Amino acid sequence: MIELMTKIRRGINALLSTIAAIILITMSVLVIYQVFTRYVLNNPADFTEEIIRYLLIWICFIGAAYAFNSRQHMALLFVQAKMKPAARRALVIFSDVLVLLFAIFVMVMGGINLAVSARQEFSSLLGIPRSLVYAMAPIAGVFTIVAQIINLVEDFTGIEIK
Amino acid sequence: MNILLSVIVLFGIFFVLLFLGVPISVGIVISSLATTLMNLPWDQVIFIIMQKMNSGVESFSLLAIPLFILAGNIMNNGGIARRLINFAKLIVGRIPGALAHTNVLGNMLFGALSGSAVAAAAAIGGTLNPMEEEEGYDPAFSTAVNIASAPTGLLIPPTSAFIVYSSIAGGVSISALFMAGYVPGILMGLVAMVIAFFYAKKHNYSVTEKVPMKDAIRITLDALPSLLLIVIVIGGIVGGIFTATEGAGIAVLYCAILSLIYRSVDFKTLMKILLDSANTSGIILFLIAASSAMSWVMAYTGIPNAISNAIMSVSDNKYVILLLMNVVLLIVGTFLDITPACLIFTPIFLPIVTSLGMNLVQFGVVLTFNMCLGTMTPPVGSVLFVSCGISKLPIEKVIRTLIPYVVAEIILLLLVTYIPAISLALPTAMGLV
Amino acid sequence: DYGVTNSADATAENPMVITLAHNLSDTHVTGIAIQEFADKVKELSDGRIEIRIFPNGTLGSETEVMEQLMAGVVDMTKVSAPGMATYNAGYHTFGLPYLFENEEQFYKVMDSQDMQDFFLSSEDDGFVTLTYYTSGARSFYTVDKPIRTPEDLKGLKLRVQDMKSQTDMVKMLGGTPVAMALGDVYTALETGIIDGSENNETAMVLGHGEVCKYYSVDQHSMIPDVMVISTSTWNSLTPEDQQILLQAAKESTADHIVAWDKEIDEAIETAKNELGVTFIEDVDKEAFQEATASMVDDYCAQYPEVQEVVDIIEANK
Ligand code: NA
Numbered sequence: 001m002i003e004l005m006t007k008i009r010r011g012i013n014a015l016l017s018t019i020a021a022i023i024l025i026t027m028s029v030l031v032i033y034q035v036f037t038r039y040v041l042n043n044p045a046d047f048t049e050e051i052i053r054y055l056l057i058w059i060c061f062i063g064a065a066y067a068f069n070s071r072q073h074m075a076l077l078f079v080q081a082k083m084k085p086a087a088r089r090a091l092v093i094f095s096d097v098l099v100l101l102f103a104i105f106v107m108v109m110g111g112i113n114l115a116v117s118a119r120q121e122f123s124s125l126l127g128i129p130r131s132l133v134y135a136m137a138p139i140a141g142v143f144t145i146v147a148q149i150i151n152l153v154e155d156f157t158g159i160e161i162k
Numbered sequence: 163m164n165i166l167l168s169v170i171v172l173f174g175i176f177f178v179l180l181f182l183g184v185p186i187s188v189g190i191v192i193s194s195l196a197t198t199l200m201n202l203p204w205d206q207v208i209f210i211i212m213q214k215m216n217s218g219v220e221s222f223s224l225l226a227i228p229l230f231i232l233a234g235n236i237m238n239n240g241g242i243a244r245r246l247i248n249f250a251k252l253i254v255g256r257i258p259g260a261l262a263h264t265n266v267l268g269n270m271l272f273g274a275l276s277g278s279a280v281a282a283a284a285a286i287g288g289t290l291n292p293m294e295e296e297e298g299y300d301p302a303f304s305t306a307v308n309i310a311s312a313p314t315g316l317l318i319p320p321t322s323a324f325i326v327y328s329s330i331a332g333g334v335s336i337s338a339l340f341m342a343g344y345v346p347g348i349l350m351g352l353v354a355m356v357i358a359f360f361y362a363k364k365h366n367y368s369v370t371e372k373v374p375m376k377d378a379i380r381i382t383l384d385a386l387p388s389l390l391l392i393v394i395v396i397g398g399i400v401g402g403i404f405t406a407t408e409g410a411g412i413a414v415l416y417c418a419i420l421s422l423i424y425r426s427v428d429f430k431t432l433m434k435i436l437l438d439s440a441n442t443s444g445i446i447l448f449l450i451a452a453s454s455a456m457s458w459v460m461a462y463t464g465i466p467n468a469i470s471n472a473i474m475s476v477s478d479n480k481y482v483i484l485l486l487m488n489v490v491l492l493i494v495g496t497f498l499d500i501t502p503a504c505l506i507f508t509p510i511f512l513p514i515v516t517s518l519g520m521n522l523v524q525f526g527v528v529l530t531f532n533m534c535l536g537t538m539t540p541p542v543g544s545v546l547f548v549s550c551g552i553s554k555l556p557i558e559k560v561i562r563t564l565i566p567y568v569v570a571e572i573i574l575l576l577l578v579t580y581i582p583a584i585s586l587a588l589p590t591a592m593g594l595v
Numbered sequence: 596d597y598g599v600t601n602s603a604d605a606t607a608e609n610p611m612v613i614t615l616a617h618n619l620s621d622t623h624v625t626g627i628a629i630q631e632f633a634d635k636v637k638e639l640s641d642g643r644i645e646i647r648i649f650p651n652g653t654l655g656s657e658t659e660v661m662e663q664l665m666a667g668v669v670d671m672t673k674v675s676a677p678g679m680a681t682y683n684a685g686y687h688t689f690g691l692p693y694l695f696e697n698e699e700q701f702y703k704v705m706d707s708q709d710m711q712d713f714f715l716s717s718e719d720d721g722f723v724t725l726t727y728y729t730s731g732a733r734s735f736y737t738v739d740k741p742i743r744t745p746e747d748l749k750g751l752k753l754r755v756q757d758m759k760s761q762t763d764m765v766k767m768l769g770g771t772p773v774a775m776a777l778g779d780v781y782t783a784l785e786t787g788i789i790d791g792s793e794n795n796e797t798a799m800v801l802g803h804g805e806v807c808k809y810y811s812v813d814q815h816s817m818i819p820d821v822m823v824i825s826t827s828t829w830n831s832l833t834p835e836d837q838q839i840l841l842q843a844a845k846e847s848t849a850d851h852i853v854a855w856d857k858e859i860d861e862a863i864e865t866a867k868n869e870l871g872v873t874f875i876e877d878v879d880k881e882a883f884q885e886a887t888a889s890m891v892d893d894y895c896a897q898y899p900e901v902q903e904v905v906d907i908i909e910a911n912k
């Protein structure tokens with residue numbers, strides 16, 4: 001059980017951080033290419049901005065899911081730190097349940113809701129479906145749900161799953 | 163609609179969740195969601211939250227944030243920090259407490275290249291603090307100096323704080339903001355140096371040995387390519403050759419090439435840099451996404467206007483209102499990080515600032531200055547944490563030594579607030595405001 | 596709170612609140628017209644219906660607010676007409692070049708009964724249009740190059756609104772279209788990322804005239820704004836209250852036309868005298884019209900709904 005979860009956690013970490021890193025490289029290359037086409041080719045690329053805007057959405061949600069999986073999101077922990085172990089554990093569980101609910105109801109359900117509502121919309125230059133852009137939030141939401149379940153198992157068993 | 167109730171629900175839930183240790187981004191979303199639920203049905207609430215979270219980061223100019231993070235991380239690993247330190251030592255090495263002054267100047271130079279105070283604290287302080295301890299400096303002193311000067315990089319351009327502010331404040335010129343940050347940022351560094359000077363003099367701290375001319379030239383030449391980046395990126399942005407976002411891309415390219423030439427980054431390090439940068443970017447962008455959901459809720463419930471009316475009703479004296487805003491921001495800065503604080507409070511204060519006739523560029527500087535102080539103060543201060551982590555000192559030990567620096571910088575903040583010229587003279591001279 | 600959900604239940608004490616979001620300032624001519632519409636609705640309904648306006652784009656961009664309207668989050672909005680094409684392809688028509696020969700013709704067509712019927716015909720698409728507000732005639736303006744023929748646009752990077760019809764048009768004229776938000780245009784012009792843009796004359800006094808010194812009056816399109824309401828909100832109004840909204844909208848449009856003309860005259864005056872903008876009047880409009888003529892046919896072939904609106908325009912010219 002714990003071994004399986006360790007495997008899943010490592011798998012998610014590797015997958016999401018690799019995708020995020022690839023997106024980061026792509027965005028860097030695109031923006032440099034944009035300057036290059038303007039000054040060197042004197043014929044500015046018009047597609048870069050649209051793609052970069054969508055990639056920002058993607059890296060945002062993928063990066064967020066990764067950070068839930070590795071418990072890296074910014075949080076104010078000094079109150080927790082001052083508490084007795086039992087109370088601290090209760091707070092950690094509360095926090096992790098809240099994130100789980102957030103992932104289920106906002107990221108996945110809200111995200112699907114939004115993606116479906118935008119099915120008629122396409123970007124004006126490349127014709128990229130808006131639903132595709134919006135799809136990353138629910139996908140990242142699914143990864144976050146898995147991550148939070150593992151986090152909660154960690155909270156309840158007290159065994160660190162890395 | 164009952165605005166007071168909305169304010170209580172929104173901020174009440176947010177602060178309760180914040181102190182309970184819920185991730186800040188999730189706390190922002192849940193408090194926004196609860197407030198919207200008072201007016202709209204569930205399916206519409208999750209729709210609007212998701213829509214704003216998506217559109218909140220769908221802005222070309224925000225790309226500058228991940229790019230400056232990436233550039234900063236490359237610099238941090240790429241031998242650039244070390245060259246800047248050698249150069250800084252060359253300049254301020256003859257002043258008592260030489261290594262502390264080197265730390266300040268190093269932070270300022272590093273800050274002029276990167277937009278991250280934490281990266282500066284780690285790269286410059288991380289190298290200098292052990293050397294200072296060897297020289298017999300009080301570790302609390304050297305840590306305090308590092309803390310007090312690392313945030314200069316948030317004011318000295320390039321800085322993503324201004325990019326975030328400009329994107330919320332509705333197209334305040336990034337070039338003007340960049341120029342406006344120089345003087346306050348440099349003054350912040352000088353304040354730290356002045357206080358360090360008196361402390362060092364009192365404790366008879368050493369100066370570094372005089373550097374022979376030949377070495378001085380070599381050190382300068384060695385640092386020149388790094389310093390040239392300042393000219394290329396800032397010159398390019400302010401000179402209108404490229405946008406701030408494109409400037410960030412150029413910075414990445416330049417740092418990558420420099421690291422390649424210095425052969426300081428191997429493939430493994432490069433992968434680590436990329437992963438780290440992507441993760442940090444994801445966390446910050448997610449905070450921005452969450453905050454834009456909160457901004458929507460505030461606009462929908464009319465909170466910004468209500469709060470600004472309330473502040474305006476306390477006094478109609480411009481100086482009192484400005485003081486009040488600073489007090490609120492300083493308190494906020496103690497427990498919120500720069501990005502969320504900037505995202506949440508810009509829409510609230512903008513109506514006041516506009517009605518006071520204050521220049522939005524100057525306000526951007528004042529806001530960021532407050533946030534710089536916030537990074538140094540407990541309970542939550544990223545620079546404080548990182549610097550104490552480097553010197554392995556408990557926070558309580560450093561605070562006492564840090565107090566004079568914070569007090570002096572608060573006085574400087576008031577000067578920046580009440581004397582527009584400190585921030586606006588430079589951009590005005592360049593015709594940017 | 597947002598009051599009752601059906602106008603039949605609304606009273607002056609407990610009114611029905613209709614939310615209206617738009618991205619103009621409340622001092623903009625069209626922003627003022629929308630406020631006037633809200634005031635008239637309140638007056639005509641004896642305070643039973645209140646229009647709550649969210650100006651300045653605080654709730655989001657045009658596209659976002661349209662999505663919000665479709666989801667039921669907001670009730671009404673003002674958008675540039677082709678923006679509605681996502682939901683009703685007929686609205687592509689308003690982005691097409693040279694549909695009207697002059698302003699009189701434009702007003703005649705837009706005020707016709709056929710157009711009113713078209714405006715109210717989209718209930719099944721989730722919205723209906725209450726009225727239009729003119730946004731003048733759009734022309735190209737550039738930093739340093741007068742435009743007299745389509746050849747002059749060759750190799751120029753021109754900002755257009757983020758709509759397919761607009762990128763298509765600039766491509767047909769030989770320019771390179773760059774879709775970007777209005778807020779980014781000034782910096783883009785200043786930094787040479789774009790060479791020019793296209794808009795009505797007010798753009799010159801709203802900052803762009805500081806950089807662009809040539810406004811070439813080619814008047815390639817007249818793209819009206821439309822004020823729309825979601826079908827669900829529309830159907831929660833009694834027929835009498837629907838008439839009240841329509842009447843208030845119509846009156847605000849009539850007043851807006853007068854205010855708009857004055858605004859344009861002042862803008863031209865300021866641009867010429869204070870900003871030193873040269874207005875190029877001897878544009879070869881026919882050449883522009885010829886270069887883009889096939890666009891109307893292409894759109895008609897692609898979207899039968901566009902053909903219907905074009906027919907309405909032709910019949911009422
Ligand atoms: Na900086």
Ligand code: NA
Nearest residue numbers: 496536539542
């Ligand atoms: Na703090």
